[in-house]
Amino acid sequence: MATTPTEIDPASVQVTETDGKAKAIEGRSPWELFRARLLKDKPTLVVLGIVVFALVLAVLAPLLWKLGVINPTKGDISLLNIEEGSIPKAPWGGISAAHPFGVEPGTGADVMSRVIVGVSLSLVISLAAAFIAVGLGTVLGIVAGYSRGWVDFALSRLIDLTLTFPQTLMLIALSGVAVELLKRVLHLSDGALVNGLYVALVLGIFGWPGFARIIRGQVLSLREREFVEAARSLGAKPGRIYFKELLPNLWAPVLVYFTLLLPSFISAEAALSYLGVGIKPPMPTLGNILADSVNYADADPVFFTIPALVIATLVLSLNLLGDGLRDALDPKSNR
Template sequence: MTITTTNMEVEGPEGGAPNLNSGSGAPPTRARGFFNALMRDRAAVFSLAYILLIALVAITAPLLVRLSGWSPYEFDQKAINPDLGGVPLGAFGGISSEHWLGVEPGSGRDIFARVVYGARVSMTIAISATLLTTFLGVVFGLLAGYFGGKIDGLISRVMEFLMAFPALIFMIAILSALPADNRQFLLVVVISVFGWPYLARIVRGQTMSLKQREFVEAAQSSGATNAQILFKEILPNLMSTIIVMSTLAVPGYIGTEAGLSFLGVGVVPPAPSWGQMIASSVVWYAVDPMYFIIPGVCLFLLVLSFTVLGDRVKKLVQTGEGRP
């Protein structure tokens, strides 16, 4: 879940920055140029297309499930063989016109419906955790880097304290001790608590550099308040870094949610989750490999797509491509 960056420099307005926003008054064509440069990268286009597809599936999950005719919680005992312990009837895990991706061994629940709702769970948790992590990381990083002194010391000690923990082990311990109610909300909070220091550390370092620049000193001399300097002068020059870090954080959080669900402390059954489905498929792999392959491939491609997209965005920011 740790995210590292290298050679990610942020320049001020006078430094020819590769930022998406170089402060107030930035031309709107800069974002358009960045997007056009991104669209020229075939890997980025394919990655973005798959991410948008999964996002659309997650948003329209109730409609898709209604079209398939099966709820993710509905059992179909006619689709499994009770004499063989619940092995799906038919080839490839029971794939048919009635069950588009087959059925779950032992229970007969529709895999398509569970994969669709699993996409909604994974995307909701990952995006929510990324937004909360970004908010906390930016706020505390700005405060620590700009004000320094005791504020910086306190925030830095908290960051070091959280970063010193083996995050996954403590997530498992904390979630095991918490009630099963509102588990998705708890997952978002726990993941964010251990995730924000990595972004905050980078924002802090770049804020300390930017506050020494001439444009910040000019704003201070003109009587601008601290809030105006932070949000109108410094924050716009950090947007490219924040976007890159957020994009790279999403696949880590998707994997974290899947891992926690796989270990039994994430999403609580019968709510569907890709990690939970993969965990359940282990005992059935020899007789029904499709039950493992389908959610496994969906999870792998989603994590890969976010990783590739984040890497391409990072390269464009570092090289300055896409600037008008």
């Protein structure tokens, strides 16, 4: 009986020399394969550098503010032309060595300082929301896919119900009541912290259903695999099967979805700040900076262009990073 040859991925093996003569074929681990594919993808490495730089900047922003290197809330009215609508006196939005991104019309604050802090706050809110969404989606998707029966039915209907709520409308409609409730429950007085927490919670709570469906579909096939059957026959409890047997086989879609979800949350946070929901000025986020800049789009186009380019670059980099990670993690992708 003839058999068809099995196609072997050249990246999955490596040839080594032993004793200077014989050559042996050594298998590569999934991590080594992932790293080899990723290192060959130059565009993904470039956007990975941009994302890492943004994350480092986000972490260092509070320290830089405390040390006085940046100050997003301190303005200098002497840099503005009051007679012409409080726009910067210097051309190109007041760009100079002291203010590389120019100064903000109306306040004279350093735009670069505000953008740095805005990137930090927007990333923190988006990361928190993404962790909530991916965490809920992963756990509920695993439980629904493995349990079947009434548990699967109840969780599937919960997913359908959550998807029916308009996320943006819910954020705007519940903002006043929910923010005051969070202040009372958590005993917080910092308005920026409470508003940021509210946006992260709502984005995360309404962002998990789509991912839960993906995970459920993956688990429906994994639950019939031999290693799950073996664990079940040995008396493993559902909790062990969820997190010791199934979850390690789901890291690829979890990682890819997280990197693809993050830019959508950054865009959502910016849009909500533009609509007045979220962190309020003078504390800057990318959204409220862009909202302020719209008022000066004609008089000072530089002030509008720079925040828009920062948002576009960050979102595009995260999207391309997600695509690159998906290709590197997929052994069937075209490399």
